[in-house]
Structures are given as C-alpha cells and as structure tokens.
Amino acid sequence: MLITGSGGQTVLLSPVYFADNNAGLADLLAKVGGTDFEYVVSVLKAHQGWPLSLIIAQQRVSGRPLTTVQVELIRMLASENILKPPTIEIGSFAETFLFTPRPGAARLSPGKRDIYERAMALLSAVRKGQLLPFAYPIRKPSVVLSTLLTDGYLGANTEARRQYGKVASTFNIGYFVETKPGWHKFHLRRTEENVEAVELAIMLADGGEARVEMRRDDEARSLLQMDDKYVSSVLGSKTLRERQKIKPSAAAKEQWDQLTLNLV
Template identity: 45%
Template sequence: MSRETAEFAYDLHAGLSVLQVPEFDHLQVIGMSATLAVHLKGLGEIDYEVLRKVSDHFMSIPSYALRPVLELLAEIEFVRLLTTGRTITKIVPNIPLFDDVYEGIGEYAAKELTLNGHEQATLAILENLYKAPRNRDALFNRLGMEKGVFDRCVTLGTTSGIVAQHTARGKNILISPYYFADNLDGLADLVAGAGTPALESALQKVKDNQGWPLSLVRATGEIGGVKLSSTEAKLVEKLAAEGIVKPPTIRFGGRTESFLFTPKPGATRLNAANREIYERAMALISAVRKGQLLPNAYRIRSPVRILESLRDNGYLRGNSEARDQYHNLIVLRVAHLKQTATDRWQLHLNRTQENEAALSLAIQLLRSGTMANMEVDQEARIALSKDEEYIQSLISAAELKKRQKQVTDAQAAHEFEQLILKLD
C-alpha cells in the first residue's frame, strides 16, 4: 500500500498540524512531503525564504522540518535544490503534471524508510476507516495489535481530528470525519445496526458506479448490474434518506430523479475552495447518467466519452433532451445552451478554470470512483508565486501561531515519573 502510506500520512499531518508526536519517526515527514509536493506541482522556481514562510503559514510545516522534507523530495527528483554552500536559496519543482505525487512518495517511503509499530498501526486504522466506519472492538480484534498501541493510536487520531468516536446502540463506533463529512451520528447508527461489512460493500458498489439513478436501484435491486443484498439495498436507501449521501436531482417529464454518490469527504480531502467544483462535477455526472440510463429517446452509450468530448471540443452536439438533461449545469454556470433547431439545443462549456477542474474531476470519478487534487489550497499556491514582502504582510496580518506541545502519552509520563523517583 505504498500510495496509501503517503496519502494517509498527508491526512494525518493535516490533522496533527504542529502537534508533536513522540511515537512517530517518519510518518509526519512523509505527510509534510506529500503536502508540499501537491502544492508545488506545476509551479516555477521559488525563493527559499518565500517557501519557508508559506509552508509554515499555510501547510503547518515548521522551518526546522522544511529541509528534511525538501531533501526527501529531491531524492525522488520531485524538486531540484539550488544552494550556496549548504544554504538552500531556490527550489525548482520538477513534478510532471500527470505524475501521482502520493505514489512517488509512497514508493520512496516503502524502500528507504522503516516505519515503527505505532506508525504502522496508525496507517492500518486509517486504511480501515477510509473504507467505512468501524465498531471499535471489532476493529481492534481484526487488526490483532497490542491494546496499548491501538488505544494510543486512536487517541492520536481523535486528538488530530482524523478519527471520531460515536456511541450508537451501546456500541463504540470509530468514524473518520476526513472521509465521511455528513451526519456522523446517523452513520454510526447504521454501522451499529447493520454492521460494517454490509455498509462497506454497499459503499463500494456505489463507488464503482458513481451517479447511478436511485430509482433504478429501487426497481432492479442492482447498481451497475451488480446485485445488492436486501440489507445493502436498505442501507443505500437510508444513506440517501438521512443525508449521509446527498444525491443531486434532475427534474424532467414531470418527475424528479436522484443520483447516488459516495459520501462527501471532509475538509481535508475536499477543502472549502473546491466544494463548488465537487458540486459541479456531480451535476455533470448526473446529467450524462440521465442520458445513459433514463433517456427519453436518445441514449448516451459512454458517459465518460461524452464528458471528454465536452472537455476537448467545448460543446456537445444538439439534441431534443438537452434542456431538461443539462438544466442543472446551466444553473451552476457550468455551461449554456444554444438553440440549433426548433427542438434542438447544443450544450456549450463555459470555459473557466473551475469548470474545467469540475470536468476533469467528473471524468475521474466515473473512471475510478475516487477523486484527487481536491485537497490543494489555492491560496498557498498563489502565495508561492509572490515575493517575500507580500508573504510577510500576509503573515503579520494573522495572529502569531503558537507551537503546541507534544501529545502526552499517559504510560510514558508514568514511566518518566518512576524514573525521577528512583533518582531521589
């Protein structure tokens, strides 16, 4: 799971921020490296002093940690460091546009770094919570690790905000707000009632077929031709009804249709600036799914190909269903219609950076079921292109952040206390 190592380390760093965790040897450096790399992709030469201030202010990478982070990125040739003696003066990003940042960092970590027991345990917990919430006791038994290590890793997770604990039906449920953003109490209740395996299976089937019409699930008991068990079918209904998944809707022919997506991820995986892009991507997918699976007359054979055509050509050929099918895209200012005949309209893309990002995301969601590059802080990228004076004024306007002390381990504190007593 080399890619996942870097991805989960990114999430963990975002949560821990400036908290110091004595149990971690490499995981925070891996997380900082992934954080910096996703923001450097596609940028030109950067002055070290600018990078030092921006990475501290926006990415919680303290100055003392920046050099080892840059040296790791230089090892995998993601950056080139220009130096005077031992002093770094400039950074030249060298990350190919289509390279997977997490893959490159994860492969390096797997080959060159040995994670300790707490780091491996933390990654194992996050890997499980990424797929679905878990019953705490069941997860502990499943992972088979020492109880003290498990408890400590859960404590670190809750302190960082990457793990939340909920009680439902007398059971302790672990959920990651990073991967599931809405109605966590309702989600915990579903896990307590139906169990994790059924929920995980239902979510995976939705993930494999993002944007599937809810009415077809009800009518056929299937998603994408794959049968749902009766429990899974009920879970999909409850996920939609309780707002854990929020299906976009399209009105046509006097009826309303909802389209299913996996639960919206939290702020770390989908930052505020990119939420509108995500909404537009779901609207794009819903529109082409409607044409594929619920056409009035003309069926779309390949939703992905239609979106690629819109991206490449800037418009779609006219059809008589366009006004209903693409109505949400007009409202969201993703596109506009041009009438070409009495009963035909072409869809034309409004070419903006946000709409092109939404199109790329929609294509990716249809191809893989998952999204990427929605965690990038555009303010940080803009700041990296400015001079040191601009950055200094920006930082001075904000309150001075205080470095937080390490997350205290009760057992370690007790052992230290015993050691001091022996010295008396």
C-alpha cells in the first residue's frame, strides 16, 4: 500500500510489520533507510523475546553490539508499543521481553492477536529460563518448544510451575502433572490455537540460537523464585512508559524526533 507521511513523503509499505501504525511507520521509513532503526529492528527480529534489562546492561543482543543511541531507541520504541513488549512481573521486579510485530501477517484479527500474545508469553517464559535461570539454564529454546509440540509435554523438573505457571493460568496453554513431590511435567493443552501459538513461538525462537550470554546476577535469580504475572504487550508498553522515565541523549532525542516527525 502507498502511505503518505506528514512531511509529504510517499512510502510503498507492505503491511507485514507494524500494521497498527502505518502512518507513523511511513514517517519512520522516509527518514530512516539503513540507519539505527533498521539495525535495531534487524537485531531484535533475529533474537525475539530478548530481555530489555540485558540489552540495557550489556548494550548488545546475543553478541551483536548496540550503541547508546540504539539502546535508547529500543526503549522508546518499546514504550510507544512500536515494538511489542510483554512483561513478567516477579514480586516487585518486572522484566520486559522485546518482540517485533508478528512476521508474515497484515492486520491481525482479535483471534490471531490472542495467538501472538500466547506465543510471546510462552517464548518469554522460555527466555527467562534461558537467560535468567536460577539453577539450570535452557540451552536451546526452540528445541524445548519443539519437544512441547511433538511430545505434548516437557520433562518433569522443580522449576516448571514457577516458569510456566502464568502461561498456563493466563492463556490456558497447558497444565501440570506432579510426578513426585516438587517435580512437575508441563503438558500442552492441545487446541488448535495453542498448537499455532507454540509453532509461532518456535519460529520466533529460531533466530536467536547463535550465542547465549548468561546473566550472573544472584539477586535477579532469587527474584525468579517468586510467582510470575504476565501482562499483555499493550499493557506492558503502558507499564514501561510509567516505570521508565527515559532521559535520552541529545543525539537520540534528535533522531527520534526526526523519525517520528514529532508525532510521538
């Protein structure tokens, strides 16, 4: 489709990404080309569900470096819901996991949006086990998700209820079977919607296998022993705006204003 931005620029736009913000995207694309925004989106597309706290702390995503300006742009894009940031609340600690809008689809129906929310929540739970583990880290998220899909369950462990509890209760993706005291298997509730959500989560996870950098943070790991609370991506954006008082550098602010033509 042809979209004309507020500055008069006309952009040929495929509604594959950012389908909810076409006018703003036209302004972005007219200004950006192959700059920081394109790089940021390409990095996050390859590593869907990466924790925002790690991006800020390490200024990189799975080994791919980010400048200070790029990190600040990521925070802005997440807070404006241009990126999709589901949040896991763990006691007083909240971790945001970043996703680009769903690949391969135009405007999503409510049902498809729900499936994408399920997929993001499921991959966020797996990313938590991969990058913020308490004891035994997940090495290959897509393998774990593929096992859930093909076998219908994940092997019993002591972390299952904490890791997947809110995925089960909020989205009804699965249920738990206790094999011995304190040990649970997580079983997939095999509905058409849940199968599609797991398949989508596998697709999202496949781009992020290249390099895993573990976070050595005992305080964060201790917090992961508490109960989880999943928040939808839209509510996650609202919470992110309220929680983070972003004070971007002059360079980041100038680029952001140029990208959005002051429509933020």
